[in-house]
Amino acid sequence: MTLSPALEAKFQKLLTNYPEGRQRSAMIPMLLFAQDEIGSVTPELIQEVAKRIGTQPLQVEEVMTYYSMLHAKPWGKYHVQICTNVSCMLTGGEQLWEHACEKLGIGHRQATPDGLISLEEVECIGACSWAPAIQVNYDFHHKVTPEKLDQLLDSLRTHAV
Amino acid sequence: MPYNEPHPAEVRIISKRFGLPNSASIDTYLANEGYQALDKALGMTPDAIIDELKVSNLRGRGGAGFPTGLKWSFVPRTSPKPKYVMVNADESEPGTCKDRLLMEFDPHQLLEGMMIGAYVIGAQRGYIYIRGEYRYLIEIMDRAIEEAYARGYLGDKLHGTDFTFHVRTHTGAGAYECGEESALLESFEGKRGIPRIRPPFPAVAGAYASPTLLNNVETFSSVPAVLRMGGPAYAELGVPRNGGTRMLCLSGHVNTPGVYEVPLGFPMMRVVNELGGGMRAGKKLKAVVPGGSSCPLLKAEECDIPMDYDSLAKAKSMLGSGGMIVMDEDTDMVRVALRIMRFYQHESCGWCIPCREGTTWLKKLLTRFVDGMGQPNDIVMIGDLAKNMLGRTFCPLGDAAAMPTIAIIEKFRDEFEAYLADGPKPRREELVYA
Ligand SMILES: Cc1cc2nc3c(=O)[nH]c(=O)nc-3n(C[C@H](O)[C@H](O)[C@H](O)COP(=O)(O)O)c2cc1C
Ligand code: SF4
Numbered sequence: 001m002t003l004s005p006a007l008e009a010k011f012q013k014l015l016t017n018y019p020e021g022r023q024r025s026a027m028i029p030m031l032l033f034a035q036d037e038i039g040s041v042t043p044e045l046i047q048e049v050a051k052r053i054g055t056q057p058l059q060v061e062e063v064m065t066y067y068s069m070l071h072a073k074p075w076g077k078y079h080v081q082i083c084t085n086v087s088c089m090l091t092g093g094e095q096l097w098e099h100a101c102e103k104l105g106i107g108h109r110q111a112t113p114d115g116l117i118s119l120e121e122v123e124c125i126g127a128c129s130w131a132p133a134i135q136v137n138y139d140f141h142h143k144v145t146p147e148k149l150d151q152l153l154d155s156l157r158t159h160a161v
Numbered sequence: 162m163p164y165n166e167p168h169p170a171e172v173r174i175i176s177k178r179f180g181l182p183n184s185a186s187i188d189t190y191l192a193n194e195g196y197q198a199l200d201k202a203l204g205m206t207p208d209a210i211i212d213e214l215k216v217s218n219l220r221g222r223g224g225a226g227f228p229t230g231l232k233w234s235f236v237p238r239t240s241p242k243p244k245y246v247m248v249n250a251d252e253s254e255p256g257t258c259k260d261r262l263l264m265e266f267d268p269h270q271l272l273e274g275m276m277i278g279a280y281v282i283g284a285q286r287g288y289i290y291i292r293g294e295y296r297y298l299i300e301i302m303d304r305a306i307e308e309a310y311a312r313g314y315l316g317d318k319l320h321g322t323d324f325t326f327h328v329r330t331h332t333g334a335g336a337y338e339c340g341e342e343s344a345l346l347e348s349f350e351g352k353r354g355i356p357r358i359r360p361p362f363p364a365v366a367g368a369y370a371s372p373t374l375l376n377n378v379e380t381f382s383s384v385p386a387v388l389r390m391g392g393p394a395y396a397e398l399g400v401p402r403n404g405g406t407r408m409l410c411l412s413g414h415v416n417t418p419g420v421y422e423v424p425l426g427f428p429m430m431r432v433v434n435e436l437g438g439g440m441r442a443g444k445k446l447k448a449v450v451p452g453g454s455s456c457p458l459l460k461a462e463e464c465d466i467p468m469d470y471d472s473l474a475k476a477k478s479m480l481g482s483g484g485m486i487v488m489d490e491d492t493d494m495v496r497v498a499l500r501i502m503r504f505y506q507h508e509s510c511g512w513c514i515p516c517r518e519g520t521t522w523l524k525k526l527l528t529r530f531v532d533g534m535g536q537p538n539d540i541v542m543i544g545d546l547a548k549n550m551l552g553r554t555f556c557p558l559g560d561a562a563a564m565p566t567i568a569i570i571e572k573f574r575d576e577f578e579a580y581l582a583d584g585p586k587p588r589r590e591e592l593v594y595a
């Protein structure tokens with residue numbers, strides 16, 4: 001598998017981050033950074049990571065399935081993650097979640113047919129004091145209202161054209 | 162100003178640089194007492210630093226509140242193995258959002274704390290395990306690390322001494338359980354986040370089975386202040402056995418939620434009424450979760466207490482991670498209980514049966530309740546199931562799931578009974594995790 005120059009550089013640096021013989025430590029960062037670029041953890045990526053850190057592909061697969069951010073199927077271009085954990089629940093997170101599901105016509109870990117937006121109900125994302133909070137890919141949005149969510153979802157659509 | 166206005170009642174020790182322009186840069190840090198504690202530390206013996214920490218009464222800010230000086234003294238410094246400094250920046254306990262700010266606005270303070278730790282135990286490598294969702298913090302910390310190398314605070318043979326120290330960031334990928342120290346170490350080694358049997362504790366056999374100093378972001382970030390001020394002055398800020406200040410993450414039904422730094426022992430009702438600006442829409446207070454969702458919640462009438470580890474333990478709760486969630490009179494406690502259980506059930510690593518099955522069955526029972534299909538027996542069954550998990554699980558996640566459930570069902574039993582009396586409810590599309 002050929003990696004982009006940026007990803008190749010990242011992989012090289014990750015391998016040197018850990019003591020000699022401990023390169024397996026780079027597995028999860030490699031998978032996550034590569035997934036950000038490729039869109040999912042593909043079988044080729046699993047092979048590639050295994051080769052680089054000196055494990056069996058099965059060991060990578062076994063680890064990968066434990067972590068909720070790593071996924072084998074691609075999500076939407078914009079992955080909208082809505083927190084409904086306690087602080088967000090108390091301030092309207094569940095309403096945001098229902099609103100988004102209704103508006104997009106999709107549910108938990110599903111994507112719109114055009115592959116643009118996917119949805120996930122997530123656990124606390126560390127924004128409780130500015131709840132309700134959502135994350136679009138890695139960007140935080142705080143104190144979200146249904147109106148703000150509408151604007152945000154609309155702007156994702158316009159961005160894409 | 163970062164995220165929320167500071168409040169005059171705060172005592173800003175570790176958050177004092179938050180509002181400064183370019184607060185994350187090494188120049189701002191150096192211009193504001195930065196790296197002075199390290200200078201001081203390098204002139205002290207490791208034992209003297211540990212003593213200073215013991216006198217300061219600094220206790221772990223990650224959850225359990227273990228005395229930091231004592232923990233540092235457990236690392237076998239003479240071991241021939243390499244030693245590691247590990248920062249727990251997994252911050253996933255619901256209600257908690259402070260480590261994020263400490264890294265965003267004052268990354269060098271964390272690095273300085275790590276350096277002092279490295280000097281004490283003789284570590285040459287340190288890592289910051291950052292939860293995967295906090296991607297932007299990896300960039301901020303990496304930049305700060307680069308600055309520290311460029312200015313000679315990290316690298317080989319620093320400050321004309323034998324002190325060598327290298328720091329790297331590391332990322333998780335979405336797993337609450339990886340905040341538990343031994344699961345974190347497994348995850349760091351590129352494995353599933355299944356906790357390890359202890360003893361040996363990480364201090365003795367941590368990363369790569371080597372001695373490892375593992376603390377929370379806020380704990381390491383407090384160390385420079387302890388050395389700068391001196392242990393006794395730091396202890397003096399708080400109350401006996403509970404030294405210094407801590408970051409409270411205030412959320413829920415208050416007017417001005419936010420992250421505030423207060424001395425240990427600060428009255429809980431002042432947090433609600435002053436820092437929080439009182440209850441939203443003039444509602445009455447119903448309950449407070451004092452330190453993250455795993456802490457048993459307190460009813461309004463139990464909230465007239467100081468916020469410190471010992472006072473909260475006396476009230477049969479915990480100061481935990483400082484995630485204080487305030488609930489008003491309209492809050493549906495049965496739904497809160499279900500939401501908390503959904504979280505722990507989702508995050509249970511599945512390794513041991515009482516937790517894996519206990520959280521699953523509790524979630525089912527609570528879901529049935531919320532649907533209005535609860536059986537009269539269920540109230541007792543929920544309590545029994547939760548109590549039978551206590552102390553019977555491999556790691557403390559089982560307790561973390563059981564404790565709030567027991568508190569809710571005991572303190573708000575009437576709400577469960579009201580659900581029974583109401584009968585079936587139209588089913589809300591309750592998410593069942595795939
Ligand atoms: C299920 C579970 C999750 C935890 N999550 C975190 C966390 O996200 N951050 C943290 O610092 N400590 C967390 N802890 C506590 C750690 O195990 C450990 O006690 C702490 O990091 C030690 O640091 P301290 O002594 O500075 O508090 C968690 C504990 C458990 C049982
Ligand atoms: S208590 Fe829960 S999280 Fe901890 S080891 Fe057992 S199953 Fe895993």
Ligand code: FES
Nearest residue numbers: 083088124127128
């Ligand atoms: S509960 Fe939603 S961000 Fe913490």
